[in-house]
Amino acid sequence: MENQNKEEEEQIVTPWEVTAEKGGKIDYDKLIDKFGCQRLDQSLVDRVARLTARPPHVFLRRGVFFAHRDFNDVLDAYERGEKFYLYTGRGPSSEALHLGHLVPFMFTKYLQDAFKVPLVIQLTDDEKCMWKNLTVEESQRLARENAKDIIACGFDVSRTFIFSDFDYVGGSFYKNMVKIAKCVTYNKVVGIFGFSGEDHIGKVSFPPVQAAPSFPSSFPHLFSGKDSLRCLIPCAIDQDPYFRMTRDVAPRIGYHKPALIESSFFPPFRFHDGETGKMSASDPNSAIYVTDSAKDIKNKVNRYAFSGGQDSIENHRKYGANLEVDIPIKYLGFFLEDDAELEHIRTEYGAGRMLTGEVKKRLIEVLTELVERHRRARAAVTDEMVDAFMAVRPLPNMFS
Amino acid sequence: MENQNKEEEEQIVTPWEVTAEKGGKIDYDKLIDKFGCQRLDQSLVDRVARLTARPPHVFLRRGVFFAHRDFNDVLDAYERGEKFYLYTGRGPSSEALHLGHLVPFMFTKYLQDAFKVPLVIQLTDDEKCMWKNLTVEESQRLARENAKDIIACGFDVSRTFIFSDFDYVGGSFYKNMVKIAKCVTYNKVVGIFGFSGEDHIGKVSFPPVQAAPSFPSSFPHLFSGKDSLRCLIPCAIDQDPYFRMTRDVAPRIGYHKPALIESSFFPPFRFHDGETGKMSASDPNSAIYVTDSAKDIKNKVNRYAFSGGQDSIENHRKYGANLEVDIPIKYLGFFLEDDAELEHIRTEYGAGRMLTGEVKKRLIEVLTELVERHRRARAAVTDEMVDAFMAVRPLPNMFS
Numbered sequence: 049m050e051n052q053n054k055e056e057e058e059q060i061v062t063p064w065e066v067t068a069e070k071g072g073k074i075d076y077d078k079l080i081d082k083f084g085c086q087r088l089d090q091s092l093v094d095r096v097a098r099l100t101a102r103p104p105h106v107f108l109r110r111g112v113f114f115a116h117r118d119f120n121d122v123l124d125a126y127e128r129g130e131k132f133y134l135y136t137g138r139g140p141s142s143e144a145l146h147l148g149h150l151v152p153f154m155f156t157k158y159l160q161d162a163f164k165v166p167l168v169i170q171l172t173d174d175e176k177c178m179w180k181n182l183t184v185e186e187s188q189r190l191a192r193e194n195a196k197d198i199i200a201c202g203f204d205v206s207r208t209f210i211f212s213d214f215d216y217v218g219g220s221f222y223k224n225m226v227k228i229a230k231c232v233t234y235n236k237v238v239g240i241f242g243f244s245g246e247d248h249i250g251k252v253s254f255p256p257v258q259a260a261p262s263f264p265s266s267f268p269h270l271f272s273g274k275d276s277l278r279c280l281i282p283c284a285i286d287q288d289p290y291f292r293m294t295r296d297v298a299p300r301i302g303y304h305k306p307a308l309i310e311s312s313f314f315p316p317f318r319f320h321d322g323e324t325g326k327m328s329a330s331d332p333n334s335a336i337y338v339t340d341s342a343k344d345i346k347n348k349v350n351r352y353a354f355s356g357g358q359d360s361i362e363n364h365r366k367y368g369a370n371l372e373v374d375i376p377i378k379y380l381g382f383f384l385e386d387d388a389e390l391e392h393i394r395t396e397y398g399a400g401r402m403l404t405g406e407v408k409k410r411l412i413e414v415l416t417e418l419v420e421r422h423r424r425a426r427a428a429v430t431d432e433m434v435d436a437f438m439a440v441r442p443l444p445n446m447f448s
Numbered sequence: 449m450e451n452q453n454k455e456e457e458e459q460i461v462t463p464w465e466v467t468a469e470k471g472g473k474i475d476y477d478k479l480i481d482k483f484g485c486q487r488l489d490q491s492l493v494d495r496v497a498r499l500t501a502r503p504p505h506v507f508l509r510r511g512v513f514f515a516h517r518d519f520n521d522v523l524d525a526y527e528r529g530e531k532f533y534l535y536t537g538r539g540p541s542s543e544a545l546h547l548g549h550l551v552p553f554m555f556t557k558y559l560q561d562a563f564k565v566p567l568v569i570q571l572t573d574d575e576k577c578m579w580k581n582l583t584v585e586e587s588q589r590l591a592r593e594n595a596k597d598i599i600a601c602g603f604d605v606s607r608t609f610i611f612s613d614f615d616y617v618g619g620s621f622y623k624n625m626v627k628i629a630k631c632v633t634y635n636k637v638v639g640i641f642g643f644s645g646e647d648h649i650g651k652v653s654f655p656p657v658q659a660a661p662s663f664p665s666s667f668p669h670l671f672s673g674k675d676s677l678r679c680l681i682p683c684a685i686d687q688d689p690y691f692r693m694t695r696d697v698a699p700r701i702g703y704h705k706p707a708l709i710e711s712s713f714f715p716p717f718r719f720h721d722g723e724t725g726k727m728s729a730s731d732p733n734s735a736i737y738v739t740d741s742a743k744d745i746k747n748k749v750n751r752y753a754f755s756g757g758q759d760s761i762e763n764h765r766k767y768g769a770n771l772e773v774d775i776p777i778k779y780l781g782f783f784l785e786d787d788a789e790l791e792h793i794r795t796e797y798g799a800g801r802m803l804t805g806e807v808k809k810r811l812i813e814v815l816t817e818l819v820e821r822h823r824r825a826r827a828a829v830t831d832e833m834v835d836a837f838m839a840v841r842p843l844p845n846m847f848s
Contacts, residue, residue, distance in 0.1 A: 174626050181630075184623045214626075218618020223584050226574050226614075229650030230581075234634070237649055249637055250629030253653035 061286050062242060064179065066313060076114060076285075076312055083288050085115045085310060092116070095123055100162035107155045107311065110381055115285060117295065118307040122280050126163065131447045132278040133271070134159055135261045135306070137170035138198065140190035141180050145197045146335035147415075148314030150422070151382070153201040155311070156282045160207060166270060166446040167208045169198060170261050174213040178250040188214055195434050197338060200425035203437070206445040209270060210437040213257055221266045224301075228256040231297040240289045258287075259294040262306035269440050279306040284313060315378050317352040338423065342416045349376065349412050357397075357404035368400035369407075376404070376411045383414050461686050462642060464579065466713060476514060476685075476712055483688050485515045485710065492516070495523055500562035507555045507711065510781055515685060517695065518707040522680050526563065531847045532678040533671070534559055535661045535706070537570035538598065540590035541580050545597045546735035547815070548714030550822070551782070553601040555711070556682045560607060566670060566846040567608045569598060570661050574613040578650040588614055595834050597738060600825035603837070606845040609670060610837040613657055621666045624701075628656040631697040640689045658687075659694035662706035669840050679706040684713060715778050717752040738823065742816045749776065749812050757797075757804035768800035769807075776804070776811045783814050 059074055060067040068074050080087055088111075097104045107113050122132050136156045138149070160167050171194060173187035182190070191212040198210065217225070234252065237243060243251055262279045264271035271277055281291060288310060295305040316334040333352050336345055356374030358364035371377050371394060384390050393410065396402035459474055460467040468474050480487055488511075497504045507513050522532050536556045538549065560567050571594060573587035582590070591612040598610065617625070634652065637643060643651055662679045664671035671677055681691060688710060695705040716734040733752050736745055756774030758764035771777050771794060784790050793810065796802035 174622075177626055178630050184627065214623055215619075217622045219615070222574075222617045222622075223614055226577055226650055227584065229653055230578050230648050232649050233646050234643070234649055234652060235645040238645070243634070245635040245638070246633050248630050249632050249634055249652050249656070250626055252634060252649050253629055253656075256649070256653075 062289060063286050066286055074313060079285060080115050083115075083285070083292065085117050085285075085288065085308065086119075088114055088116045088119065088309065092119065092123075096162075099123060099126060102162055105155060105158040105162075106382070106385055107151065107158075109387075111312075112151065112382060113155060113282070113309050113311045115310040116308055117291070117310075118305060119280070119309050122278050122307045125278055130278070131165050132163070132280050132307075133165055133264065134163075134167040135170070135279050135281050136167070136283060137172060137258070137261070138194055139172045139176045139179075140187065140194040141176045141182070143190060143193055144337045144339040145194065146337045147382075147418070148335065150197070150201065150338065151311060151314055152282055152284060153198050153203075157201050157203055159280070159282060159309075160204060164448065165207070166443050167203065168261050168267060168270070169203075169208065169210040170258070171195060171210065171212040172254075172258060174217070174257060175254055177214075178248070178254065184214060188212060192434060195437065196426055196429040197422075199429045199433060199437055200422055202425065204445070205433070205436055207443055208437055209267065209441075209443060210434075211440075212438070215438070216440070217257065220268045221260050224260040224263050224266045225256040227301045228259050228294070228297050229253075231300050232256070232293060236293070240293055255290055255293055258290045259297065262291070262294045262298070263301070263303045265303075269442055270446065275303065278304050281306050281308045283308065283310060285310040286313070314382070315375060317348060317354070317375060336415055336419065338419055338426070340419055342420070345415050345419060346412050349408050349415065353379070353408065353411070355404040355408075357407075358400070361403065364403060365400045369397045369402075369404065371398050374407075376407045379411050380407070380414065383418055384410070462689060463686050466686055474713060479685060480515050483515075483685070483692065485517050485685075485688065485708065486519075488514055488516045488519065488709065492519065492523075496562075499523060499526060502562055505555055505558040505562075506782070506785055507551065507558075509787075511712075512551065512782060513555060513682070513709050513711045515710040516708055517691070517710075518705060519680070519709050522678050522707045525678055530678070531565055532563070532680050532707075533565055533664065534563075534567040535570070535679050535681050536567070536683060537572060537658070537661070538594055539572045539576045539579075540587065540594040541576045541582070543590060543593055544737045544739040545594065546737045547782075547818070548735065550597070550601065550738065551711060551714055552682055552684060553598050553603075557601050557603055559680070559682060559709075560604060564848065565607070566843050567603065568661055568667060568670070569603075569608065569610040570658070571595060571610065571612040572654075572658060574617070574657060575654055577614075578648070578654065584614060588612060592834060595837065596826055596829040597822075599829045599833060599837055600822055602825065604845070605833070605836055607843055608837055609667065609841075609843060610834075611840075612838070615838070616840070617657065620668045621660050624660040624663050624666045625656040627701045628659050628694070628697050629653075631700050632656070632693060636693070640693055655690055655693055658690045659697065662691070662694045662698070663701070663703045665703075669842055670846065675703065678704050681706050681708045683708065683710060685710040686713070714782070715775060717748060717754065717775060736815055736819065738819055738826070740819055742820070745815050745819060746812050749808050749815065753779070753808065753811070755804040755808075757807075758800075761803065764803060765800045769797045769802075769804065771798050774807075776807045779811055780807070780814065783818055784810070 061079060093104050093108050096108065126132065134156055136152055156167060171191040173191040176182055177184055177187040195210050237252060237255055260266045264274050264277040291306060291308055298305040333348060336348060353375040354373065355376065356370035356372065358367050377394065380390055380393065393402060393407060397407050461479060493504050493508050496508065526532065534556055536552055556567060571591040573591040576582055577584055577587040595610050637652060637655055660666045664674050664677040691706060691708055698705040733748060736748060753775040754773065755776065756770035758767050777794065777797065780790055780793060793802060793807060797807050
């Protein structure tokens with residue numbers, strides 16, 4: 049029983065479960081220590097800005113992407129004139145994406161534009177088929193639907209290869225899966241992922257599938273003869289366990305360890321004690337979906353976005369808002385690009401001179417514009433475009 | 449310690465280990481009971497002869513293939529006019545095959561000719577890469593070399609598809625791997641195959657790879673729209689665990705259970721106490737290789753084939769040979785096709801009227817002819833022929 053209580057108090061972060069410790073807050077410093085990754089500090093942000101000759105992305109300068117592994121090495125190599133490739137992905141478990149799902153793709157698009165590098169995007173329809181008990185066909189349908197949302201983020205088709213595992217696994221990719229699997233014991237994956245003996249062997253077989261894109265030879269139509277090419281993976285930190293495993297294996301099969309740049313979790317609505325966990329797709333009111341109408345957004349923000357404002361106008365004017373727990377402020381931190389305006393709102397709201405309603409009104413504007421823009425972009429994504437992104441082909445502008 | 453002694457006494461038959469019980473003999477009746485398969489009795493042999501309008505293969509009428517699962521169902525369907533397909537395979541771990549390796553292929557060729565059905569042959573280069581710690585390249589090279597020996601057995605290219613896992617896994621095949629893996633827990637594969645936590649996850653991932661060819665949809669270029677097609681697997685009985693698992697899964701993913709027809713193990717030379725285990729490729733004197741010269745064969749048979757003859761000619765004339773432990777008699781049982789001659793030798797040798805030297809002389813003739821014939825056939829197998837058998841294509845004469 050003691051053990052159980054202890055577990056309940058500890059935060060749990062795996063690719064399938066994010067549970068905050070008692071108190072409801074994810075302790076990201078503790079996570080960095082536990083996982084053994086590095087904090088992405090200001091000097092590194094400055095270095096990115098210098099190397100790319102453009103301002104760092106909002107998600108970088110505001111610490112959404114807050115941790116990394118060997119990102120410095122990738123930048124060292126880049127500075128010497130060596131390019132790299134980007135790898136990110138998505139498990140297509142739901143039709144409509146919420147804003148949290150877009151975060152890694154928005155950031156990856158920035159990295160692609162800033163560094164002018166190729167990008168592979170893995171849609172793990174096999175994973176979702178196994179974990180969510182979807183049929184193969186339904187997983188593949190969702191993968192294609194999700195691909196449209198991803199493409200709508202603005203990726204450059206001349207530098208981007210999107211693939212579904214069910215379509216693409218085989219050949220050199222499968223050979224790398226086997227090479228990886230040979231280097232990882234069952235006890236090891238139990239230690240990393242917490243599988244049990246009653247879990248099906250599909251789960252045990254999957255980590256090499258997510259690891260394989262970290263190695264350039266998995267994509268012979270892209271990186272033939274470029275085995276020493278480095279890989280940089282932007283992802284949420286809950287995916288770190290896959291890549292810890294991958295990094296252990298890499299030198300044993302003759303590759304660089306993939307570098308990582310890792311984000312915190314996107315905060316859900318309806319939370320009353322600061323930030324916790326990932327936004328969940330299961331409660332539609334806890335998230336803004338890319339399919340939400342302006343009316344939906346207005347309603348959700350006004351009704352469900354937890355406010356750090358005081359319970360009366362008098363108290364609010366007197367004490368100011370608690371920005372630490374205020375969801376609208378957090379969301380503006382993600383999506384309001386103007387630093388000066390954000391700072392202004394934080395100051396005024398924190399001092400009680402600005403009211404919750406005003407902050408929410410601004411958030412509704414920002415989100416509505418973002419969602420409308422995404423919806424227009426997605427509507428313009430044709431099946432032919434999806435086919436073009438997913439075609440197994442060389443990428444013409446890969447390193448230019 | 450008691451437990452350990454008990455284990456040492458029990459026979460162990462898995463795809464990777466065949467150990468006889470104390471006394472050195474594999475008890476095939478016990479194996480049938482333990483595995484839960486059925487004995488292939490005379491009435492079934494007669495039925496095959498009747499249905500195919502040709503004499504049953506030596507391996508069938510002499511009980512080399514001695515057990516089965518649902519072979520009767522396949523024949524029932526065949527009698528109703530429903531065809532089936534054959535599936536067999538090989539783990540390409542060594543360059544030169546010995547005669548024991550040829551047994552399933554010789555028998556499968558007979559089945560293909562007799563029933564006029566398509567055949568898929570899986571070369572599990574991925575398995576051998578993982579179990580034997582071969583490189584991917586070496587496993588693939590061995591697969592191709594072994595394919596030449598298999599083709600030399602006389603398969604009909606218009607009805608036969610040979611594939612290497614490293615080349616072929618992907619698409620519908622991979623989808624079936626995932627569907628299968630979803631239905632099998634880790635505890636289950638530990639129960640069936642005896643994996644331990646220190647085994648690498650490649651081993652845990654492999655059973656679905658060997659299971660997938662049992663389902664027609666794994667081969668869309670062959671069996672598109674024929675999901676109800678039955679599969680018959682000729683194999684040595686040590687492969688039974690894979691297909692027990694496969695048969696458990698089959699109805700859950702919408703397919704017939706594959707039927708099996710299973711052989712005993714091929715006896716090695718240099719064995720002094722009857723038959724045991726499989727012929728091992730590790731001791732070159734324990735086996736006749738398809739690359740052996742006439743001189744090698746003569747030398748091996750004379751020096752290493754354990755004889756059941758008595759220690760002096762006087763005693764031999766008096767007591768006769770012990771046919772139960774006599775390796776030349778066992779080998780003649782596999783490869784001397786003339787029933788009358790075999791019976792004559794058994795009678796004369798058993799009664800002491802024929803000497804060991806005479807029996808060995810006849811065996812040397814039989815084996816030399818077999819190996820020479822195989823060598824000539826193999827020498828005629830060109831790289832183009834290998835490519836033709838391994839091409840992903842429809843099979844023109846599949847069911848005619």
